[in-house]
Amino acid sequence: MKRWLYFGLAILLLIILSSTTLYAGGKKRKKGTQLTFWHSMSIYQRDALEKLVADYNDSQDEVYVDLVFQGLYNEMKAKLIQAVQSGNEPDIAQVAIEYLDVFTQGGNIEPITERITEDDRADILSQFWNSVTRDREVYAYPFNLSVQVLYYNKDAFRESGLDPDKPPKTWDDVIVYGTKLTKDFDNNGVVDQWGVLISLEGVFGFTPLIRQKGGEFLNQDRTKALFNSKAGVEVMELVKDLAYTHKIMPSNWTLFEGTSAFLEGKIVMGPITCAGIKFAEENLPWDLGIAPLPYIENKSVLLGGAGLVTFSRSSRRQKAALDFISWLTAKENCIRWHKTTGYLPLRKSAIDSYELQEFHRLNPNYLISIDQLPYARPPDFTPYLPQIDQIIRYAIEDILLNMKDPQIILDLAAEKANEILESEDDE
C-alpha cells in the first residue's frame, strides 16, 4: 500500500515543481529601464491601478514600472515639492489637476504638447485636455478624472413612497424630496434619517453651485475672488436653509461622520464623486441610485481628479514614461479603469465602444457621469488654489456651524483670497 503513497507523492511533487518553474519563468522581473511611478490611489482604486501596471510589466521586456503609493493628493504634492528640491523626482507622478500649477509655474515640468500623438489629441475629450493645459501648453496626460453625481438610497425612496427611478433634478426638488425623506422613526426628537447631506468640500463643493447660479469662483485672470458675489451668497443661503429652515440636512457633521452615516443608510441623498460608484455598489447594503448633480439655474459640475506628469530628465526615460502613460490611457485600459473604479472614460472611442455600451446597459449608474460631461468644467486654476481652498473651507464651516451671515463671512474670505492672488500678481 505504501508504494501508492510514494507514487502519489512523487507525481504531486513533479507536477508542482514543473508548473511552478514554468509559472515563475513567465513572471520573472524584467530587465531594462526601471521607471518609478508615484500614485495617490488608495483602497480599491489602488488594486485596479496595480493590476493595470502589472499587465504592462508582463506585456513587454524593455520597461519595468515600479508603483509607489505616496499618500493622497495633498501628501503627494508635498512629497513632490521635496523631491523636486532634492533632485529625487520620480519618473511619473499622479498630480491633482489643481496642483499642476505649483509645478508648471515653478518650472519643474516641461510641456508635452509636441509629444502627444494626433490620435490621442483627437480621441481624448477636450474637457480632459483642458484640465491639464496651462497657457495653451499641455503638461500632463489626463488620467483619473471625475465629476460629482447625486448618490441616493433607492430603498429609502421606496419606503417613503417616492419613485426610486425619479430622483430630484433641481435643488428645489431636493428640498421637496428631503422633507419626505427626513425621519424621526422613534419620535424621540432626534432625526434618524436625514434627507440630504452636502459636504461642501471647499473649492470643489462650492464652485459648481456658484456656476449653477451663473457666478464664478475667481475672475478669468485669476486675480480676484468672485465667490462672495450675489451667486455665492445665494448658494450659501441655500445650503444654510437646507440645515436650518427645511431641517433636512445635519448642520454640524464632519466628512467622516457624513460618510459613516451614508454607509449606514442614515443619509438618503448626497453629491459624491463618481469615482466612488464601484465601491458603493459593491459595499453598500442598500440599493444605490445615481442621478445627475441637481442644478439651481444652470447645469454645471466640476471636473476634478489628476493627470500623469513625467519628471524624467533624460530623453530616453522620458520617452519610456510617455510610452507607458500612452499605454495606460489607451482605449482598452481607460475602459478597464472606468469599469473598475467609476472614474470617467477619457476617450470618445471608449465611450462609443460596444464593451462600454454593454457595461452601461447593465450598470446604468456609471453612465450618469458621462452624461454630465457637456457641462463639466475644471476649477479656476491658480497656484494658490490650495490656500484659497483652505480659506473657503473655514468660511463654509463658520457659516454652517456658527450660523453666521454668508455675505459677511464670504467677503472676509474673499479679502484674504485676494491678498494671496495679488501677491501672485506682484511676483
Add this chain to the structure above:
Amino acid sequence: MSGIYAGLALLLLLALVTPVFAEDEIHLLRIEVEGNDVTSEDFIRSMLTLQQGEVYDLDRIIDEINESRQNLEKTGLFGSVFFNDELDDENNLVLTVQVREKNYLHFGLSGYLGYEDKEFYSVSSLYLNYTNVGGNGSLFYLEVPFYRDYGVIARYMGNPGKFQYTLGLDVRYDYFYDENVQKLIAGLGYNLHERLLFGLDIQSSRESPVQSSDSTLSFVFYPYVRWGLARRYTEKQKKWHSLFLTPYAGITVPNRSDSGNTQFYGIDSRLSLNRDVLLQIVYSLNVYASYQDGTIPNEYTIKSNIRGSYYDAHTGSYRLTVINNFDFPWPSYNRIHLVPFLDYGIVGDDKADFLIGGGVGFHWYTKYQDPFVFEVAFGEGFMINLSKNF
C-alpha cells in the same frame, strides 16, 4: 455599344453580390481571441453566441456580447473578459475577445490537528488542484494523505458545460478503522439550467480490514440535484444560495460465501445561504442534514462536521448541523479574510450527541491556494484546521 452593356451588366452583378447594410447595421466580419495561453480557442469560441459574417443591429450585438461574456465568466477560468471592437477600412467589425487567465494550479497542505479526551489526533495530506485540464475547464484533483491515513485520492471532472462527467480513484489506508480502502467513482451530470444540475454518481469501494482476511465490496448509487448558485459571479450580487440533495442506495457483497449481501440507503443534503451584509462582509449559513439506514460500510458512515471536535469520533445514522461563518476582508489588504465561525448540531444513532464548536479562521487568497485556510476551533476538544474542502 457592347461596352455599355458590359458595364451595365457588371454594375448589376456588383449590386447583386455586394451586401448593402442599413446605416445602423453592423457586419461582424471576424472574431479573434487573445490572451488564452492555456485555454483552448475552440473552447472559448464555443461560449460565444456571436457569429462571424452575421449582420447585427446595435441592440442585438450588445445582447450577444453580454450573453457571450456571461458564458465565459461562468466558467470561472478568467480574471476578466474584454470585447474590443475595431472597424476595418470598409466599416466591417472585427471583434477581439481578450481574456485574462487565472492561475489554474493550486496546491498545499490539508488536514487537521486536534486534542480531545486526553488524546492527540491528526490527519494530514498534500493536495493539488488543476482547474483547466486540456484547456476546456476540466478539473483534476490529487490528494496524498501522508499522516495517519496514507494513499492516493484522485478525481477528474471533465467537460463542464451542459454535460459533465466525473472519474475518481481512492487507494488508501484508513487509520481510524484500520483498513485498506479502494474506491472507484464514475458520474455523469447534466446542467438543465445554469442554476439546476442533475446527475448520477456510481461508486464501488472495497474495504479490507488489516487484521482480518475479510473484505467487502460495496456499490452505491448517488443520484443528485443541485439548485441555485454555489458562488457569486460579481460582487454586486448581495445574496446567493444553493441546495444540494443526494439520496443514495448501496449494496455490500462480502468476500466470504457464508455471509449474505446487505443493503443500505440514505440521503445527504446541504442548504447554503449567503448574504453580503456590508462592506464585503459576508455571512454564510450552511445547514447539513443526513440520514442513513441499513448495514453501513465504514466508508459511508455519517460523521460530525463540527469544527473543534474529532470528526471520526462522532458518528451515527443521522446528522443535522448548522455551520455559521462571518467573512471579514481585511480593510487594507482584501486578500486576507478573518472568518469567525460557530458550528452546532446533532449527530447520533438512538441517542444523539449535541456538539458545538467555534473559533476563528484566517483565509489567505494567494496565487497557489484559493484560499490558504488556518482555523483555530474549540469544541469537545481543540482543533487546528487546515482543511481545504474539495
